[in-house]
Amino acid sequence: MRMVDIIQKKRDGKLLAKEEIEFVVNGYKNDSIPDYQMSSFLMSVFFKGMTKEEVSWLTDAMVHSGETVDLSGIKGTKVDKHSTGGVGDKISLIVGPLVASVGVPVAKMSGRGLGHTGGTIDKLEAVEGFSVELTGQQFIDNVNKHGISIIGQSGDLVPADKKIYALRDVTATVDSIPLIASSIMSKKIAMGADAIVLDVKTGSGAFMKTLDRAKDLASTMVEIGSHLNRNTIAVITDMNQPLGYEVGNANEMKEVVEVLKGNGSEDLVEISMAIATQMSILGGIYQTEEEAREGLNRAIESGAALEKFKEFIQTQNGDGSQIEDVSKLPQAEYHVEAKAAQSGYISDIDAEDIGVAALLLGAGRQTKEDKIDYSAGVTLKKKAGDKVEEGEVIAILHTNKEDTKQAMDTLHGAFSYAEQQPEKRPYVYEIIS
Ligand code: URA
Structure with missing residues (x-):
């Protein structure tokens, strides 16, 4: 089997065989397939997709690329x-x-x-x-x-x-x-x-x-x-x-x-x-x-x-x-209030921005080696759909850092306001089985 033929097959939208998919996964894991060929293969999958069978074979090959955990010692359905x-x-x-x-x-x-x-x-x-x-x-x-x-x-x-x-x-x-x-x-x-x-x-x-x-x-x-x-x-x-x-x-x-x-x-x-x-x-x-x-x-x-x-x-x-008694959990030294920039309804709170604000306060890592401050984070006081008056507290920033400007700016950027109350979104959209 040659990797170049498999790439070409996928590039042309043809169906791959189980053995070809195993060859790709094992070859890449064992370093016999170089990054440039694997990159090309991944991009072909990105554009041409995979059938449900191909993606199941891919999953199975990945499972068998290393150890698997045996939970048979645990009673019941895990x-x-x-x-x-x-x-x-x-x-x-x-x-x-x-x-x-x-x-x-x-x-x-x-x-x-x-x-x-x-x-x-x-x-x-x-x-x-x-x-x-x-x-x-x-x-x-x-x-x-x-x-x-x-x-x-x-x-x-x-x-x-x-x-x-x-x-x-x-x-x-x-x-x-x-x-x-x-x-x-x-x-x-x-x-x-x-x-x-x-x-x-x-x-x-x-x-x-x-x-x-x-x-x-x-x-x-x-x-x-x-x-x-x-x-x-x-x-x-x-x-x-x-x-x-x-x-x-x-x-x-x-x-x-x-x-x-x-x-x-x-x-x-x-x-x-x-x-x-x-x-x-x-x-x-x-x-x-x-x-x-x-x-x-x-x-x-x-x-x-x-x-x-x-x-x-x-x-x-x-x-x-x-x-x-949860008050015994780590507590930050500073608790800084963020106040609504305007009156109206909160229409959206961008989750990623709030995550970044919490990260800047010390709650997350920017590199794998960073140490976490367990007490740092954000408490929202309002959620999408809530009415607010200008100057009302919308969130509290918890941190041990004195400078909260960047986190505060990021947090404010997360909030969008509207004059009308936005329609409520479902929390659960669908169950697929
Ligand atoms: N999470 C994963 O584990 N893998 C992905 O490819 C994306 C999200």
Whole structure:
């Protein structure tokens, strides 16, 4: 087989064979295919796309490019959840303990934030002592005993994706549905999931800016799941503004506790419930959506979900008293108010800008080596659709930095105003299965 023939075939829009796709993935991983040929191949995929079969073969080849995790030591159906990423996205931290409290085993590997998006692991590490470095056996034992464990990305999982992603990043080929879908699904499958619930975000703060693109990505991933025998459901949700009211690390943990106490904001509650419902049905705990919602609501009302969250934090060496009393979580020295530039209705809050403002305050990393300030972040006081008077507080910036000018300017740039109240957008657009 010759790489040049495979590139040409894809360039001409012809269907590739399973063996040809395996040749490309393995060859690139083993350095026998150089960057320039792989770049050309990726660009051909970008323009010509892939059939559902080709993208499933690509995913399978990526899964087998490295180690896979064996979760067979965990009893029950392991349902993983993945979000395509957003600002203020703390849904994993809500649904993890929530579904674990009704009996779905949660064995999750999560990432750190980079740039303007936060990472689940960084949020957890805002709690004193919390550790994500467990051995494989500790991870499995924790899930069997406590129903939930979350670890950081490690090992040699899908090395082909790491290499291909880095190349896509510098060859303008990130934004391709077959490449995104295979990248995400290969990691979920390598992680040993039996079933997968995907939170596919759409809107200004998301990878997929339009609903049509989000639907296309969602259905591609659901098809990959069905080809590779993993029951997969995608929930398409809104990311036209940050999720909830908190963006940062310690302050997002506080908001998670509020939701688990039953006091969450409308968007967080609705999206978390939609995802937890699908996870608990795929996990075989409930038969219908109605039954699932009832059971999950009971877990919140009884305090079982919050108790599970605390148990999980403590099992991984975190200080549970910071969950009981969130004022013990890291607190910033300065809390600076941002005030509305004009009267009217808030029509939009650009999620990416809010993420960048939080990053500038210290909540994120600009390079992998940067240290996070867990206490830094943004608390929104208003959301899209709210009425404001000029000078009213719209957000609070939490930071240990004295100079907040750039963050403040970025935050103000995120807010758009209108004279009329804008139409309310749905939080959950569609469920694709
Ligand atoms: N997230 C991934 O893991 N891969 C992509 O290609 C895009 C988003």
